[in-house]
Amino acid sequence: MDTPVGTTGAGAAPRRTGGGGRRSLLPRRSPELGTGLGLVAAIVLFGILGPPLTGDPGTVRDIGMTAPGGEFWLGTTQTGQDVFAQLAHSTRGSLQIGLLVGVLATALSALFGVVGGYAGGAVDEGFSLFSNVMLVIPGLPLVIVIAGFVPVRQRGWWTIAVVLAITGWAASARVLRAQTLSLRNRDYVAAARVAGEKPWRIVSVEIFPNLLPLLASQFVFAVILAVLSEAGLSFLGLGASNSETLGKMLFHAQNGFALQHEAWWWFGPPGLVIALFGCGLALINFSIDEIIDPRLRTAPAPPRRTRRTRRDDTPARRRRERAALRRDAAGRDAVLTVEGLNVVYGGEPPTHAVRDVSLTLGRGEILGLAGESGCGKTTLAYAVNRLHRPPAEVTGGSVVFHDRDGTDIDLLSLGDEELRAFRWSKLSMVFQGAMNALNPVSSVRAQLEDVLTTHRPGTSAVEREERCAEVLRLVGVDPRRLDSFPHELSGGMRQRVMIAMALLLDPQVMIMDEPTTALDVVVQRGILGEILRLRDELGFAVVLITHDLPLLLELSDRIAVMRDGEVVEYAAAEELHRQPRHPYTRELLDSFPSLTGERGAFVRTGEASARGHTGTTVTGTTAKEAGPR
């Protein structure tokens, strides 16, 4: 087992979380889903098995209207017909219509919405026009007119279903079209197009699966609406002639003066079945997203672990460690202290993504987090800022922010409102893939001003304008770009705008998670150079996350090397470069050869920068400049 190396490396040896166990493919069993499935399954079973078991619902008996009991569980109608048998046949009839309408309406909306949206041009315009026309025609009157015109003998259950489907697909098509237009421009669809995939394949393999949650809920909605609409039509005497339905039962109950005779068993059961079926489908609808989209399947929270996973957890040891952490900041006041942080993603099996990590960030320091993909860098950064979401859970440790005014803020115990006020004003974050983090339909001005309005509501319009222009200037973007929309900016400019946004409230710490990954080397270096300059100018501290160890060596004051969630080495960048102590660090450094064949063509001077930071300044070239890796 590797032991951590460095000044304050984590104390625990690596542990692996449970090996076996199959990942759950099913959504979390929620009470809504269980109840919904139970209700719908019971009604469907009743519709399937009921008719053969209950016999002919039309048999007339000379017993008149009788209350439930004895031979007839739900009593009889005026003509002595068995209400229970009628209910079973009517449930089957209504289900048939509901199902057919669901299938037809969903297919029509998918055809007009998805195909039109993807094809674009004249096809889209034609389909859109047709959908819009269908949308403005009032549904129920049209159904009544169509159903009224169809001769009674031809008005079978399928005719009613077709009529209901024709009048019920257009709204869904509009929603699907909008979603398809958005998906069409996603990178993975562009990649499929570039890879030469045929349009039908792109629609069915790349786009369609992403629309499934929407389609499924539209299907459910169409079924509910069809059952209710059919009941309405039958009640008006315009229902199917060849099939018993729940609506028809209600129609006959009304004609037989069931209400006046207080024969609740005649009209009550069909009404109840309609209501329960609608309820069941609505409850399933709640869970549809979770059933279809694996990203939404949150596993149950992992069992709470002990707050400390260290063997020796005595207060004396903790005091010693805290003192060591403070000493680590080497001449700098600490602005952030992370101690023994543990983060676990619950699931089957759980992933212990951050293990007992202890770090100190000095005021104005650039602390690099290095390590291969999946070692827990992003999870650590999110947990520090309390941005982690279930199934991630902080199972131990502390994160303390040491404010300029001398107060210590325990981040893990802040309430929601305090946390909202804290984030961005004291600790801001530039996210991985931040280029895409700007809202495409808001101007740069609106997005920057939004931050000021939220955190400093008292700021006047003029002050906001000045501050926004100032931060843009700081990051090297012309303030005239305030009125631009994100799509009018280059990737590098968008990234600079994101950094400007992170600077707006003059934070003391900035966490940057792969801030320049998607940019070319020249732009990347330009932006990182700006960050160094701004750090010197404004004095904020940076936690910089990247896979690029040479870059970290160049920019950071200290570097923490992570592996399997643990910090295995934590040292000054210079020291780590010259004398890597942990075999994994050596392995990482050796994986970045320079063109000259030597490890990284850096010449670190080790001099303090002009502002007195102990950060190491660099001359010469980086491995990145030296050539491709």
Ligand SMILES: Nc1ncnc2c1ncn2[C@@H]1O[C@H](COP(=O)(O)OP(=O)(O)OP(=O)(O)O)[C@@H](O)[C@H]1O
């Ligand atoms: N939502 C999640 N559910 C379960 N496990 C997750 C989840 N997100 C991340 N993990 C796991 O947590 C571990 C750490 O992931 P993390 O994204 O923090 O790594 P990283 O070092 O930032 O990787 P990269 O550099 O590729 O972004 C990985 O094993 C990953 O599989």
